[in-house]
Amino acid sequence: MTKQSYPTQWRRPPQIIQAKHWRYLVTFGVLLYLIMAIGTVEVNWGRVVEGVERGQRFIAGFLQPDFTTRWRDISRGLIESLTMTFTSTVVGVLISIPIGVGAARNLAPRWVYYVCRSVIAVSRSLQEIIVAIFFVALFGFGAFAGFLTLTFATIGFIGKLLAEDIEDIDEAQAEAVRATGASWLQLINYAVQPQVMPRLIGLSLYRLDINFRESAVIGIVGAGGIGATLNTSLSRYEYDSSGAILIIIIAIVMMTEYSSSHLRRWVK
Amino acid sequence: MTTTPTTQTPTPVWHPRTPKARITLWFFWLLTVALFVYCWNLMTANTMWVFVYDAPQAASDLFNRAFPPRWTYMERLWKPLWDTINIATLGTLLGIMMAVPLAFLAASNTTPSKVFLRPFALFCIVTSRSINSLIWALLLVSILGPGLLAGILAIAFRSIGFIGKLLYEAIEETEVSQVEAITATGASQAQILNYGIVPQVLPAFYGISVFRWDINIRESAILGLVGAGGIGSQLQASMNVLAWPQVMVILVVILGTVVVSEWVSAWVRKAVI
Numbered sequence: 001m002t003k004q005s006y007p008t009q010w011r012r013p014p015q016i017i018q019a020k021h022w023r024y025l026v027t028f029g030v031l032l033y034l035i036m037a038i039g040t041v042e043v044n045w046g047r048v049v050e051g052v053e054r055g056q057r058f059i060a061g062f063l064q065p066d067f068t069t070r071w072r073d074i075s076r077g078l079i080e081s082l083t084m085t086f087t088s089t090v091v092g093v094l095i096s097i098p099i100g101v102g103a104a105r106n107l108a109p110r111w112v113y114y115v116c117r118s119v120i121a122v123s124r125s126l127q128e129i130i131v132a133i134f135f136v137a138l139f140g141f142g143a144f145a146g147f148l149t150l151t152f153a154t155i156g157f158i159g160k161l162l163a164e165d166i167e168d169i170d171e172a173q174a175e176a177v178r179a180t181g182a183s184w185l186q187l188i189n190y191a192v193q194p195q196v197m198p199r200l201i202g203l204s205l206y207r208l209d210i211n212f213r214e215s216a217v218i219g220i221v222g223a224g225g226i227g228a229t230l231n232t233s234l235s236r237y238e239y240d241s242s243g244a245i246l247i248i249i250i251a252i253v254m255m256t257e258y259s260s261s262h263l264r265r266w267v268k
Numbered sequence: 269m270t271t272t273p274t275t276q277t278p279t280p281v282w283h284p285r286t287p288k289a290r291i292t293l294w295f296f297w298l299l300t301v302a303l304f305v306y307c308w309n310l311m312t313a314n315t316m317w318v319f320v321y322d323a324p325q326a327a328s329d330l331f332n333r334a335f336p337p338r339w340t341y342m343e344r345l346w347k348p349l350w351d352t353i354n355i356a357t358l359g360t361l362l363g364i365m366m367a368v369p370l371a372f373l374a375a376s377n378t379t380p381s382k383v384f385l386r387p388f389a390l391f392c393i394v395t396s397r398s399i400n401s402l403i404w405a406l407l408l409v410s411i412l413g414p415g416l417l418a419g420i421l422a423i424a425f426r427s428i429g430f431i432g433k434l435l436y437e438a439i440e441e442t443e444v445s446q447v448e449a450i451t452a453t454g455a456s457q458a459q460i461l462n463y464g465i466v467p468q469v470l471p472a473f474y475g476i477s478v479f480r481w482d483i484n485i486r487e488s489a490i491l492g493l494v495g496a497g498g499i500g501s502q503l504q505a506s507m508n509v510l511a512w513p514q515v516m517v518i519l520v521v522i523l524g525t526v527v528v529s530e531w532v533s534a535w536v537r538k539a540v541i
């Protein structure tokens with residue numbers, strides 16, 4: 001052992017890929033991909049230059065929003081969005097509670113577990129927009145299709161997180177309640193529900209927040225709400241009205257985000 | 269609030285809540301139900317119930333027309349699929365480039381000015397987060413015209429908020445003692461960043477970026493609906509001519525891409541963290 005065992009010089013920290021030639025190969029591959037990818041992006045520069053002027057008009061519209069001219073359309077879209085958000089969250093949470101309980105491995109029998117897990121997987125892997133397209137095709141244009149879409153998406157989200165939460169509960173409490181000879185329903189009510197309730201409320205508030213954001217989007221494919229109004233105003237090139245709608249969306253999203261994070265902290 | 273029983277009956281009955289709490293809770297539920305009924309009425313005021321009652325028939329109709337999927341359409345999907353992946357990847361890279369400086373400006377321990385630059389950076393992050401990428405695409409298509417560029421920029425603008433927020437939180441959670449040790453050696457500000465903070469947030473940074481890339485693949489698949497290129501434009505075109513067998517093929521391709529990208533992102537995150 002040498003006298004000097006402290007490092008006196010800075011050494012390079014370990015790399016993610018240890019082998020040198022692999023590192024070079026990966027770097028080369030990434031570079032090659034980037035060149036090919038950028039090469040296939042065709043940009044119509046004439047159109048972009050034209051767009052600069054429109055972009056300026058849009059920014060001007062955003063800074064001087066026009067709330068009044070289209071206020072009737074905006075308020076109708078807003079009411080549709082807000083009611084859609086609330087009703088779909090309530091119904092979605094109500095449906096996802098039994099599904100979440102069924103998808104918890106420690107409470108449900110095997111076959112129920114698999115059925116509920118596959119419902120959750122289907123709901124989570126389909127994007128809201130694609131679901132909305134189908135529901136619009138089936139149920140016609142308007143807020144009802146949007147309501148169904150958001151409910152469908154809520155089931156997957158809350159169901160999965162609730163099931164994981166139920167699987168993580170303190171087993172000692174469940175055992176204590178079971179030892180008193182409680183039935184399955186009593187077990188759920190007195191051992192599981194008090195443990196997961198705060199988190200369920202938190203998740204529901206979080207989902208309310210997400211549902212509002214999504215409700216602003218699914219209107220683009222015809223499922224009602226403020227997104228439809230925004231789409232119309234943009235295709236009419238009325239940038240001051242679109243600026244107003246965007247400001248309203250941003251304000252409501254920020255408001256719901258702050259209030260829901262406060263409420264969640266309070267519930268905990 | 270205590271859980272002691274306050275009933276005056278000779279044999280006290282245990283209740284999980286005090287009477288006051290019970291009444292409050294009851295009123296809360298009443299209000300929720302009332303609000304729900306009110307919202308439901310407002311929302312369904314314009315609903316055409318005829319279409320809703322028709323839905324089962326419409327569903328079976330759609331199902332019959334969509335099957336079997338037209339698999340030969342696949343050969344025309346490779347180019348849009350390549351475009352979709354490019355939109356997601358280039359958009360993520362562009363988003364990272366803009367998000368990293370913003371994150372350092374927004375983190376309270378690295379920001380150069382708490383009064384001016386930090387609120388500005390936080391405002392950029394919040395704005396980018398509250399507007400969905402599809403709305404960004406809608407705006408950019410209306411400004412720049414349809415095409416891949418609008419899609420890439422839309423993905424990039426939406427990614428700024430996501431990456432920026434998670435990264436600045438990671439920067440704020442770095443350990444102070446390591447930064448102090450570097451400062452004690454007489455390092456300059458830039459050296460403190462480079463040797464004290466960057467190594468601590470690098471794993472989180474890789475994780476966040478790959479996670480966002482995975483989300484972006486999902487989102488870029490549908491951006492084409494508003495004209496921003498990728499596989500979504502084929503979806504829109506097929507739906508406009510009611511070619512449901514083609515729509516089925518596109519949906520299967522999108523689902524497959526999403527599953528693969530999720531698998532890649534989970535693998536990379538496991539390797540990095």
